[in-house]
Amino acid sequence: MVHKAVQSFLEYMQIEKSHSSYTIQFYKKDIDEFIHFMKENGIGSFKEVEYLDARLYVTTLYEKKYARTSAARKISSLRSFFKYCLREKLVSENPFLLVIQPKLGVKLPSFLYEEEMEQLFLACDVSTPLGKRNRALLELMYATGIRVSECAEIEDKDIDFDFSTVLVKGKGRKERYIPFGDFAREALLIYIEKGRNELVKQPSAHNRLFVNGRGGPLTPRGIRYILTELMKKASLNGKLHPHMIRHSFATHLLNNGADMRTVQELLGHSHLSSTQVYTHVTKEHLRKTYMNFHPRA
Template sequence: MNWSEKITDFSNFLKFEKSFSDNTLDAYIRDIKKLESFATTELENVSPQNITYENLQEFIYQLSKKKISERSQARGISSIKAFFKFLLEEEYRTDNPATLLEGPKLGLYLPDTLSEEDINRIINCIDSNTDIGKRNQCILEVLYGCGLRVSELVDLKISNINFKENFIIVEGKGEKTRLVPLARSTAEFIKDYIQTVRSKSKINKKHEDILFLNSRGTNMSRVIVFIIIKELTQKAGINKSISPHTFRHSFATHLLQNGADLRFIQEMLGHSSITTTQVYTHLKTEELRDVILNFHPRNRNIAS
């Protein structure tokens, strides 16, 4: 049994039987390949069939010394657990050396968000008189207006936009599709971009249905969207670590703050479990706490 063969089998299992998204699949396989490298160089080429619990503990210890974030360590351990569970179930091993592995204790993860004012400041930094500026403004309006993941944004198809009924069909994680309502203002930005910018582009035939295109007429990469947002954030003078996902978090937070039901937000975001969406209730709880501390008459009396 060699690593390359079993990693390929594991990858196919995750893709075809577990319906992992490409990004999640890549992360899991990347984690296992790190373990393979460790087993090859540090453990005298020990095979996945013979690696032990102690070996895995040593690997995790070495990872922790490399200043890898606790969240990345936790995901790495999940990848290892899934890999050896797969080997056990497929009878490549008679035991599971990863059963007793424990990941770092993670605190509650509260995503960074932007205020409506911050979002307006970022968008107002865009020169909308240029074709690239119009495209970039449309990108941010769709990210914030529809709460899309960046992978969903760059793969968004024109054929999946229904301007008559004002909704878009989003192809999300695990090849799951969902309908997301399209605000009238967001729809207008998309129409304007298509008519005044995209219509002038020389489009690669394979990407004729993709909404957002780069200068070569092909779909944009996730990295380029990150760079665009980073540059605009710096230009706006906002000192936060902002990514495309921040607009998605802000979309959900602002909906909740304005009275939207959590189940509705879950559907909009494409979360398979309500527990994933419930993190936003903690954001609202923090906001309510601040309101009480700042404005409740008893607290005002103490402060005075």
């Protein structure tokens, strides 16, 4: 009964709520961890879970030293799950409804400076098919600010070279068109004509734009690996998280005078508040510039 309820919920989130497979995996992981907690505490079914049990579970998350963001996500996942169970009359109450989530501090997004982005581009060895792919991948991600998961799902037909736009399927399967510039356009054409054709040696069962060394679809994990390797080749300090490309895209647009609403639409943010975090970054950039160059700073 327990596992049947979980499976039903996951299907609901995937089919009716149109969540990505990546998000579904997190829901499953969070619920499975709570089921393990239930077994350890002799709770046999979801009906038996009470508010005090939910409070105790949150306490165990803190004891295991989960980051606030991780703990908040787990609580949110379970709240959504029990809300579904309540709707389906599988439980009589939502024990996580009144559980207080940890307050999250505003974490400024990390980004790369334009000079650092240039070093990444130069790290791509465009004499090889994989190097051509890496250059096209990096150029498109920086040109559009798309998420790794969105990038992995792009198909050949989603690229319109006449208008230099790409159709992106975002969170909740919301679609948006994003323009890209000449650098990305040229890199994509070279990759498609001289790189992808060499990697996909026979008629493929998929239409994904970016492929791995064997010609199969490039996964989000594969994209992360590529970016990490480029970071090493460029001799840049620190670890390159894929979202840093997205953060760099938004930060550089705002630094160069783009308006907030346009950046919000390009990023695919439902709420302006999600985009406003980048104003903190640009303000910090302005402050540092002022302190470095004003004669009376």
